[in-house]
Amino acid sequence: MFSQRQYRIGDRQSLTVTTAPVEPTHGTHISKKLLVQSQMIPVRSVSHYESIDSRPQTGTATEISSLPPRSAWRPTWLRRRVFVVFAIWFVALLATLEALAATSDRVTGIATPGEYLYYLWTFVPTALFITTAALWRRVNYQAQRFMPWIQLSEARTSPEKTVSLDYDSMLAPMAIAASFKNKHFLVMGSSIINLLLKVLVIMATGAFFLQTVDVAVDHASSPVPDTPKPANGTESDLQLPNKLVIQSAIAHIMTAILGISAIMLVLAVALFVPAKSFAPRDPETIPGALILLKNSRNFLRTMSKTAPFPTRGLKPRAGGACWTETQTISNLRLPVFVLYVDQNEKSDRRQSRYIPDCDMSWYQPEVLRLRSRVAIAAILLGLILGFAAMLSVSLRNDGLGAVEETTYPHYAPALLALVMVGIGFYLSYADSKTRALFPFFSLRQEPVSFERLRTSWADQLAVTALLRAVRYRAVPILLSTATSICAAFLVIFSSTVFTVVTVDDAATAAQGTSRCFTLNTVSAGFMLALLSAIFIMNIISAWVVPRGVVPKDPGTVANMASLTADSNVLDSLPAGAEWMSDAELLKLFKGTSFQMGWFAAPDGDMVYTIALVVTDVKEATARTIQEAALRGVA
Structure with missing residues (x-):
């Protein structure tokens, strides 16, 4: 049983201080260490979703609107100017390699390096391509991670191509094949270039080598560094220096790869790189995902109380087409970002028949x-x-x-x-x-502040x-x-x-x-x-x-919704939170932290979720969440 004390935040939120652990239900086996014992805002129940319309009504109260000025968030590396810079860089590398290869063929070597120059000529090319590959990896990562959100913003699409899709967990060949099948050409192109850059790194290590130069002497050859004339004489202690040579065949293959990559980048800029924002804020972070999902009542209702169970159990709940919209509701000053999932009759029947009956398992890559x-x-x-x-x-x-x-x-x-x-x-x-x-x-070990969670480690x-x-x-x-x-x-x-x-x-x-x-x-x-x-x-x-x-891979939108559908954080967020800056959100979450574990829902069930817990009651009660909510109310 619980020993509780009640606190209030403003005029709408209450806090429950829990002083005794409780055992989880649903037949799951879990260590008592995972039971959360902290001051916590009550976790929402399924009835919360049923009391709210799953979708705003169209007409005078609701109209599709353009994104407000603060919504211009876009991934740093998925911008057209970034692709243009990479294209220019690839062309510069291409021209440099061709010039070095031509010089090496014409004068039989680039230079006669000393010990330090030799290391410079061999280390620098490899290091340049490794650095280029590392920078492009950020582009490829963001293309793979955000493609589901880009697709959701463009058209109604099946869950397999959006909320259930995770390119980042696939090997490169599988990601290329899957993106081609899904017509996600941005991911396909970035994955191909990422693979080609790895090939360039390998080839760069064997492109430069030392070789003794043969010099023609009366239709013969000699490794002597100077061109001698026929004469009588002898020479002792003759030194035979090696010259640094670039292999023309490797250089031409590398330039061809760079040329193909540059052309692909130009096509991507013209056709595939998103020119506008597809979400109000970064969905890669835990707070960002919570904020973006908070208005998706229908989607969250289908995912409620599914966190402890495997990913395969979410498939019957996926429903029909998925998409996102930004709408303006009559009584709100700011638009609302919503992720919709169609629930047709067939999917509703499948959902009602699906009852998880398995022990809790942990996801491990x-x-x-x-x-x-x-x-x-x-x-x-x-x-x-x-x-x-x-x-x-x-x-x-x-x-x-x-x-x-x-x-x-x-x-x-x-x-x-x-x-x-x-x-x-x-x-x-x-x-x-x-x-x-x-x-x-970190969330399982101890309460974590918003400041530490607002930036993605990956x-x-x-x-x-x-x-x-x-x-x-x-x-x-x-x-x-x-x-x-x-x-x-x-x-x-x-x-x-x-x-x-x-x-x-x-x-x-x-x-x-x-x-x-x-x-x-x-x-x-x-x-x-x-x-x-x-x-x-x-x-x-x-x-x-x-x-x-975690019980499942948090890499997909559906799995993230499953882990957070029962979170009290969703109730603690004011209207218009998706348009708030990080500084405003820091003030909003002052005195509270996030923690993951088993919590008691108002209906008595135990839910495994990410919850907002009170770490400083004085700080939390000094500022009301209701006042913060007024930012979004007309």
């Missing part, structure tokens, strides 16, 4: 499961031992061995980069999932997320993001680990030269250090990164 961690740890350990053995052999024998006069050894860095890109892809995906689930992990550059993790002491994100950044450096150093050099067989050039396959000790040392650091952080992450955070 495959990439974060223990078996995946063990597999990547085994691969990392094998690479560490392999590099250590090769480094020992190279130091003992002044190289790994002689090679024939062929260009195939120059592809060794590209093959190594392919392995490193694969490792980096896994670590980057693990980091993305860790960041996406971390807010829910929708940030890795460096930004790393700095923010240090600030908030978010250890799981700190480990996962640092690991993914280290993986990027693995690819950079892979371009200089292996090299083929020409050495003297004897004191004079007449006695011949040979080509030796060597291991660069500096780059190999850095690779060993990075691999060891990643191995250790991966082991620690297996224990630190939370498991069993």
Whole structure:
């Protein structure tokens, strides 16, 4: 039983202080640690939805309106000027590669670099393409995450193409195929370019290499750096420098890929990039999703009390077509953003027959499961031992061995980069999932303020997320993001680990030269250090990164609605909250925080949801939610 005390916020909200835990119903098995024991605003019940019209009536009271000035929110990376900048950058890279390839073919090499210039010429191209790929990943992420909302704003569409769609959880080939099937060409194009940039990173590691230049002497060839004239004489201690050469075939393939990507960007700007806002605020954050869904009474009613159950149980509730509208109601000064879901007779019958009857299970991405961690740890350990053995052999024998006069050894860095890109892809995906689930992990552990939830961890550059993790002491994100950044450096150093050099067989050039396959000790040392650091952080992450955070993947609109349909936050939001700034929302939620767990609904049932709890009663009662609501009332 509950021991309660009542508080009031203004003239419309009451607070219930709960001092004893309660057990969940529905036959679910859950630890008592998940039971929320805090001061909480009462959680809404199903009757709340039934007392409100599911859709405003058309006519004089309701009319479709244009978005107000504050509604001009759009994703930072899904703007036409961003696509134009990327197109210009791709053309600049294309022109630079073609110029370098032409120069290398004409004068047999770009330069005769010293030790430091050699690292500069090999590190910089790979680093440039890695940086470009990292920046484009933000574009691809936002295209995949926001495509359902873009589709909802454009036309009535089936749930499979909107509220139940999650491109971010698909592998690249699956996302490309699904987006083509759904005619989401923005996602298809961004995913293809994202894949092509990974190919460019791999090719960049093998594009530049050292080669001894052959010089013609009376219809013969010699690796002597100067052009000699026939004469009698000898030369001792002849030095045979290597020149930096770019492989024309690789350069031409890279320019072709860049050209195709630039053309795709131009088409995207002209046809597919949204030119206007599709939602009043960012739906990627938990408060943003709650605010956008608060007026969708019919949709929330169908999702009520479904949070503890698997995603498959939501499919019978999806109904017919889905779409969003921005409407103006006669007694409100600001328009209302609503997500509608048609409920035809067939879908209503399916919903009434569906009664969840299963134990509560926790969602865990495959990439974060223990078996995946063990597999990547085994691969990392094998690479560490392999590099250590090769480094020992190279130091003992002044190289790994002689090679024939062929260009195939120059592809060794590209093959190594392919392995490193694969490792980096896994670590980057693990980091993305860790960041996406971390807010829910925090909500389960303790009350979290609006300020900490208003920014998405997943929708940030890795460096930004790393700095923010240090600030908030978010250890799981700190480990996962640092690991993914280290993986990027693995690819950079892979371009200089292996090299083929020409050495003297004897004191004079007449006695011949040979080509030796060597291991660069500096780059190999850095690779060993990075691999060891990643191995250790991966082991620690297996224990630190939370498991069993939410009952279902919060990546879809339907799943997010399921997790929040019974939340009291929806009642605490004033009319027009979707148009309020973050500063105004900070004042609105002053003295309160968000928490996820089991709460008691007014009808006596237990609901698993994200609720608003009171962390400072004095602060919460000093300002009324009713006063904030007056912002949206005429």
